[in-house]
Amino acid sequence: MMKQLQGKSGASVFQYALLPQAPLPAVTIADPGKATLLIDQTYEKKSQVDLTEGDAVQTGQKLAPFKDSEAYVISSVTGKVSAIYPYPGDFGKNFTAFDIEVAADDVAPAVEDLEPTMASLRTYLVDAPGKPALDLLGDPTRPIHTIVVSGVDTDLLVASNQYVVRTEIDAIAKGIEILKAASGVETIAIAVPRDLIAGFGHTGADELKAVSLDYPSGQPKLILYHAFGIEVPAGKTCADMGYAFFSAESVANIGKTYETGQVPVEKMVTLIDKQGQVKVVAARLGTPVAAILGAAGIQTGDRDRLILGGPMTGTALYDAKQVVRADTDAIMVQDAADVTLVSDYSCINCGECVRSCPTRIQVNMLVRFLEAGQYEDGAELYDLHSCVDCGLCSYVCVARIPIYQYIRLAKYELARVNAVAEAPDEQ
Amino acid sequence: MSSKKMFIVSHAPFWHNGSNIPERCYGMIWAAMPAVALGIVQYGMPAVGVVCLAIATAVLAEWLMNRATKRTITITDGNAALLGLLFAMLVPATTPWWVVMVGTLLTVIIGLHIFGGLGANPFHPVAVSMMMLTVSWPAFMDFNAALVNYELSFNAVYPLTLAKNLGTAAVADFTTLDLLLGRQVGGIGSTFGLGLIGGGLYLMAKRYIRWEICLSFLASIFITALIFHMAAPDRFAGPLFHLLTGYTLVAAFFLLPESSSSPVNFIPMLIYGAGAGFLTILIRNIGSYHDGVLLAVLLMNIVNPLLDKIRPKALGKVA
Ligand code: SF4
Numbered sequence: 187m188m189k190q191l192q193g194k195s196g197a198s199v200f201q202y203a204l205l206p207q208a209p210l211p212a213v214t215i216a217d218p219g220k221a222t223l224l225i226d227q228t229y230e231k232k233s234q235v236d237l238t239e240g241d242a243v244q245t246g247q248k249l250a251p252f253k254d255s256e257a258y259v260i261s262s263v264t265g266k267v268s269a270i271y272p273y274p275g276d277f278g279k280n281f282t283a284f285d286i287e288v289a290a291d292d293v294a295p296a297v298e299d300l301e302p303t304m305a306s307l308r309t310y311l312v313d314a315p316g317k318p319a320l321d322l323l324g325d326p327t328r329p330i331h332t333i334v335v336s337g338v339d340t341d342l343l344v345a346s347n348q349y350v351v352r353t354e355i356d357a358i359a360k361g362i363e364i365l366k367a368a369s370g371v372e373t374i375a376i377a378v379p380r381d382l383i384a385g386f387g388h389t390g391a392d393e394l395k396a397v398s399l400d401y402p403s404g405q406p407k408l409i410l411y412h413a414f415g416i417e418v419p420a421g422k423t424c425a426d427m428g429y430a431f432f433s434a435e436s437v438a439n440i441g442k443t444y445e446t447g448q449v450p451v452e453k454m455v456t457l458i459d460k461q462g463q464v465k466v467v468a469a470r471l472g473t474p475v476a477a478i479l480g481a482a483g484i485q486t487g488d489r490d491r492l493i494l495g496g497p498m499t500g501t502a503l504y505d506a507k508q509v510v511r512a513d514t515d516a517i518m519v520q521d522a523a524d525v526t527l528v529s530d531y532s533c534i535n536c537g538e539c540v541r542s543c544p545t546r547i548q549v550n551m552l553v554r555f556l557e558a559g560q561y562e563d564g565a566e567l568y569d570l571h572s573c574v575d576c577g578l579c580s581y582v583c584v585a586r587i588p589i590y591q592y593i594r595l596a597k598y599e600l601a602r603v604n605a606v607a608e609a610p611d612e613q
Numbered sequence: 614m615s616s617k618k619m620f621i622v623s624h625a626p627f628w629h630n631g632s633n634i635p636e637r638c639y640g641m642i643w644a645a646m647p648a649v650a651l652g653i654v655q656y657g658m659p660a661v662g663v664v665c666l667a668i669a670t671a672v673l674a675e676w677l678m679n680r681a682t683k684r685t686i687t688i689t690d691g692n693a694a695l696l697g698l699l700f701a702m703l704v705p706a707t708t709p710w711w712v713v714m715v716g717t718l719l720t721v722i723i724g725l726h727i728f729g730g731l732g733a734n735p736f737h738p739v740a741v742s743m744m745m746l747t748v749s750w751p752a753f754m755d756f757n758a759a760l761v762n763y764e765l766s767f768n769a770v771y772p773l774t775l776a777k778n779l780g781t782a783a784v785a786d787f788t789t790l791d792l793l794l795g796r797q798v799g800g801i802g803s804t805f806g807l808g809l810i811g812g813g814l815y816l817m818a819k820r821y822i823r824w825e826i827c828l829s830f831l832a833s834i835f836i837t838a839l840i841f842h843m844a845a846p847d848r849f850a851g852p853l854f855h856l857l858t859g860y861t862l863v864a865a866f867f868l869l870p871e872s873s874s875s876p877v878n879f880i881p882m883l884i885y886g887a888g889a890g891f892l893t894i895l896i897r898n899i900g901s902y903h904d905g906v907l908l909a910v911l912l913m914n915i916v917n918p919l920l921d922k923i924r925p926k927a928l929g930k931v932a
């Protein structure tokens with residue numbers, strides 16, 4: 187699969203893959219057996235929560251069990267709570283996990299009090315599949331003038347958003363209508379793969395933008411640059427420029443909620459098997475990765491690699507117990523034989539990274555600073571903050587330096603340092 | 614699914630285009646083979662001896678330096694062998710064994726490891742050692758004296774010496790075809806024009822070297838030599854002669870585009886190559902050396918970091 191994708195000469199002209207003309211209906215992972223719901227709260231003791239083992243929950247039911255917090259999760263299944271425990275997330279985050287033993291009958295009552303308002307959206311859809319970027323809206327210090335509904339995926343082979351724009355256009359249109367009414371944002375644009383652009387006239391969006399299939403054109407900053415002519419200054423976000431990106435899937439789910447009164451609980455997940463074959467499935471939020479792979483008949487073996495996300499920017503998992511979340515767009519399995527390892531060479535200045543970087547960063551120089559831990563200098567002199575996280579530099583590196591990992595670490599460290607510097611002094 | 618299964622955890626991206634350093638080094642070695650082979654045909658066993666000794670010494674020096682600096686032993690990656698081979702390609706087949714050894718040690722130790730090893734060398738290691746030898750023992754680097762005992766089927770005087778001392782008429786005997794086919798004296802692997810060009814095309818096609826540097830260098834040699842030639846046709850040899858003699862072609866494909874001592878951005882690469890070509894002809898025609906290539910390479914290596922400051926503006930860079 188890799189061989190087919192890569193321009194042998196090294197100038198990696200990667201293309202996003204288009205799904206077939208009429209994509210097959212997504213296979214629904216029928217019986218997750220057990221679902222694990224996560225709430226973004228640290229779990230210390232039982233008395234913190236109102237929910238206990240044995241409590242019954244229904245599909246679509248809102249659970250806000252913390253006594254001192256509004257944080258909630260929408261139950262994605264019907265069944266009984268079987269365990270509550272602390273759950274570690276990325277970068278030192280802490281969640282509380284609620285295991286739900288799935289019952290035979292799926293009961294999904296409708297929600298009664300939906301209004302086309304931000305408050306209503308926030309009440310039910312913060313963690314809706316596709317993860318709508320609701321927190322970007324309504325911040326007076328950072329006004330949003332355009333919502334961009336992104337019908338493209340950022341990583342290679344991942345096709346979850348593409349699937350949604352191709353199959354759920356009515357739901358997206360409804361979602362756009364609701365978002366517009368609720369947010370009061372002037373303009374809603376929809377961005378779709380260039381080759382599919384015919385047929386998107388009826389979404390109610392004010393603007394229709396074509397996105398090239400060349401990787402990594404699906405990155406929001408590059409969409410703004412190429413389709414809108416907006417260059418986001420290094421270190422700023424798209425939202426700082428007044429643009430809020432919503433995944434097409436999240437918008438479709440907003441639409442469906444208001445259409446049916448039921449809160450959506452199924453996430454579109456692109457499964458990428460060892461041969462690079464791609465299949466879009468619908469899975470309940472909280473379904474363990476192992477259950478999805480099992481249902482799809484994808485085998486994994488010792489020393490394989492299991493990846494949440496796509497081949498260029500995903501995250502490797504150490505076990506298959508992790509669960510599908512609102513932003514889990516893909517699960518990829520890589521055969522042990524295809525796992526390339528990094529080397530301990532230093533940069534030979536071959537320049538391949540510089541030539542592949544879509545944002546024209548002097549990666550060869552940047553990596554020298556990052557290897558030495560000089561993150562500030564790297565940011566100042568060699569444009570760390572222009573990076574759009576595509577991973578191409580690592581992909582082509584002859585010395586096999588984990589450049590992209592250095593970049594992510596540097597960004598994380600700088601963000602942490604800045605956060606400390608900006609925090610009000612605590613006495 | 615068994616929960617005891619071990620997955621490999623590492624960082625994105627999970628794909629790689631498969632390129633690596635050994636592949637590049639061995640690719641360079643292969644590309645040099647035609648030129649070396651002709652040298653061996655012409656000069657026989659002494660050439661074989663020089664090539665083998667240089668490679669062996671380079672690999673040994675690499676091993677010693679790896680040990681001394683407590684790094685991974687990298688003798689199998691082909692880089693040391695490549696440096697030894699390149700050194701051998703530049704010297705006459707009759708070079709005494711101890712000069713070969715000293716030269717190769719200088720290449721690997723002074724040229725490469727003193728600066729921090731592969732990727733950290735600001736100059737081409739072979740250009741460094743060759744310049745040191747030229748300054749220290751000019752006699753051994755003089756192709757006329759070195760090869761005087763050979764019975765060669767062609768004019769056994771180093772073409773650049775003739776051109777320098779006697780002007781264009783003296784080199785009229787060297788046809789372009791002669792030069793392309795290696796019928797000229799010179800370093801073991803630096804005279805076979807066609808072989809070097811073939812190797813160079815292979816390297817450019819594989820992207821092991823940056824074509825911008827090679828082509829701007831050759832174009833600049835051609836243009837500069839042409840201007841001199843037009844100004845004084847009797848004194849200064851024509852552009853084709855300069856392209857096909859001395860170290861021009863070895864430098865174009867094996868010395869000048871060495872990654873860590875050359876720029877990576879487009880405009881800097883053009884300036885770098887063009888500058889080296891211009892300096893080469895300047896030195897050959899009005900300087901004191903017969904061949905100016907090595908000095909030109911070193912001079913451009915020095916300005917390389919400055920050149921690479923000319924770079925495109927990164928996305929979102931606030932000026
Ligand atoms: S620095 Fe690397 S990861 Fe960042 S944009 Fe450039 S190629 Fe992509």
Ligand code: SF4
Nearest residue numbers: 533534536537539583
């Ligand atoms: S691709 Fe790797 S070895 Fe080549 S210049 Fe970039 S960082 Fe250096």
